[in-house]
Amino acid sequence: MKAYKCSECGYKSITKKYYCPECRATAYEIVDVSGDGTVYSYTTIHIAPPEFADLAPYQVVLIELSNKLKVTGFMKDKVNIGDKVTIKEIKDSTYVFEKVS
Known part of the structure; x- marks a missing residue:
């Protein structure tokens, strides 16, 4: 990243x-910078705009990266504040994260 x-x-x-x-x-x-971080905040989108309708429901997340930078992205997984995540891909200038097991 x-x-x-x-x-x-x-x-x-x-x-x-x-x-x-x-x-x-x-x-x-x-x-x-590392793509690893922690969920700082999130919201769930149930009714998405047309270009993201196929993804709904999804999470819009605010991630605090390991170096204290914050970035907004998307997640398909359900999350909680404090969950550990890593960047999966950058798609159309949007960060897509996934949970770390």
């Missing part, structure tokens, strides 16, 4: 920012 790291202060973000929110620098480098 990729993240952006500010070249000046080291601030990390999953999405590239126009400028660093910590130091206002505009230079970033791409770094690898």
